[in-house]
Amino acid sequence: MSPLASYRRLLQLAGPTYVLVAFVGRLPLAMSQLGTLLLVATSSGSYGLGGLSAGALAVANAVGAPVAGTLADRVGQRHVVLAQSLLGAAGLAALVAVVRGDSSDVLVVLTAALTGLALPQVGPLARVRWRPLTRTTGAHQRRLVDAAFSYEGAADEASFAIGPALVGLSVAAFSPSGALLLAAGLLAVFGSLFALDPSARLAHEGRHAVAAGRLLVPAYAVLVVAQVTIGSLFGATQTGATVLATDLGKPGLAGFVHATLGVGSALAGLATAYVPERIGHERRALVAAWALLAFSVPLLLADTLLATTATVLVLGLAVAPYMIAVFSLAERVVPPSRVGAAMTMLASATGLGYALGSSLAGRLADTSGATAALSVTVGATGVAVLLMSSQQRRLRSATAATPADVAEESVSGDPVPCGSSSSAS
CATH class of the missing domain: 1.20.1250.20 (MFS general substrate transporter like domains)
Known part of the structure; x- marks a missing residue:
């Protein structure tokens, strides 16, 4: 299809x-x-x-x-x-x-x-x-x-x-x-x-037919941390853009700069449906993490609103693919009866990361300016790369049985394929 x-x-x-x-x-x-x-x-x-x-x-x-x-x-x-x-x-x-x-x-x-x-x-x-x-x-x-x-x-x-x-x-x-x-x-x-x-x-x-099971399994904990990193990126980027716009005498444009992050991300999010099924979500998250790092580094060199806006727009192209991979992995590694809690907890991790990123970026901005604030964005993407690079085997193993598919088959009686994430993602 x-x-x-x-x-x-x-x-x-x-x-x-x-x-x-x-x-x-x-x-x-x-x-x-x-x-x-x-x-x-x-x-x-x-x-x-x-x-x-x-x-x-x-x-x-x-x-x-x-x-x-x-x-x-x-x-x-x-x-x-x-x-x-x-x-x-x-x-x-x-x-x-x-x-x-x-x-x-x-x-x-x-x-x-x-x-x-x-x-x-x-x-x-x-x-x-x-x-x-x-x-x-x-x-x-x-x-x-x-x-x-x-x-x-x-x-x-x-x-x-x-x-x-x-x-x-x-x-x-x-x-x-x-x-x-x-x-x-x-x-x-x-x-x-x-x-x-x-x-x-x-x-x-049908959820009563599925055992509750544990939510905070190791693989899911990895994904929670992954969302903290992306939330930190949001907070630091918005803070850095605000400081830069204010320093340049155009504080009203700060919101526009940050909004371009969402524009690029939304376009890339729709495009992820074109990624071949054979590429597992854990691999997609790893590639997206490296893209986040590569696309964020130019923020340290941008000293105008135009350059920052263009860089943030490109950075957004990696944000949605990363988050979609994380949420998709979470839907697979937790018990079907706990998916609602899993999804909302990931959203909460994003919010907490936002508070962390904006707070740290704000402190650095007070002492060293906008570039220092935006360095928190780069740091967050670096953490994302380290996390996804070190946890590939854990995530692949956790999704190998695709428990949600198995549970769906047992509850509904419909034949639903199951297999490893590398073949059914």
Whole structure:
């Protein structure tokens, strides 16, 4: 089955409405951090308080997401995501009210943190639904699941480019409050529609027949670290671009520079469906890690916004292939009944990596400038290379039995091929 045919088949199986809902449903999370920063900073006059509030929201979401994912594995996504969507929307609206009401700094940060706990991770949970959605496709299922993960990687990257852009447009047209209220409205509507879609029920059917099993197996721990490195890349790159743009007297262009990372990544994500099946995901992750390192080194030489933007655009071409390989490996190495927890924990690792990368880059920028901040990006890619180079055998062994395929066959009764990652990926 060709990549284009795979994408068409996925659209037929899920329906265009679901694809639209699942994409728009992830935008509020992408809007919330920047929206919180701008709202609090402009209202209080303190970027320190704004950054603290946005950080509290991000860290709380990183902590709460695996808990929500585990609960969704146990009771189903429908109830969990519906509750999160409504509570998250209420939290965003409450944050606007608290800031407008000139409340104490402690209450503002606390409200932001509680909001972050409630916001659903739509992207990772959408990944969980593709295996049951493709259950009846027989020998084509593995290829379709791979294509679905390629699409999801591209969709995530596109959302984190479009989300901040929506915030910028909303702030320009209305106010920072309007940006967060827009995010709240989108979450209440599209998050709820995502929760109530029939695919949520389908994703939970049959899971009681599969033993829970361990989540933090060694191979999965490797993948968690891998996502911390890519999150550090995001945080350091955004910080470095912001410092450079500010130093050049054009701070408003910082968001545009970082957005190009998502553009290149989204395009590359869709293209990964064209990678031959015989190339295992552990090998894809290794190649992508080396590409990240090679593409990031020029950041140390770029001293203009144009050069930095061009370098970041090229760097993005390796980001989605790396992340897609990591998420695809995770879907294979954990028990089928723990996939929701696995996907959301990887998303949390990305968020924690972002906080680590931005914090370290910020400290270096204070003392040595933008180039020092961007050196954290290069360092993160170097760690990714070392990790993937040293863990090839472990990852290959962990995916050799493709436990998800075996479990799917035992639950559904449909003949699903199983084999090593080098032959079925």
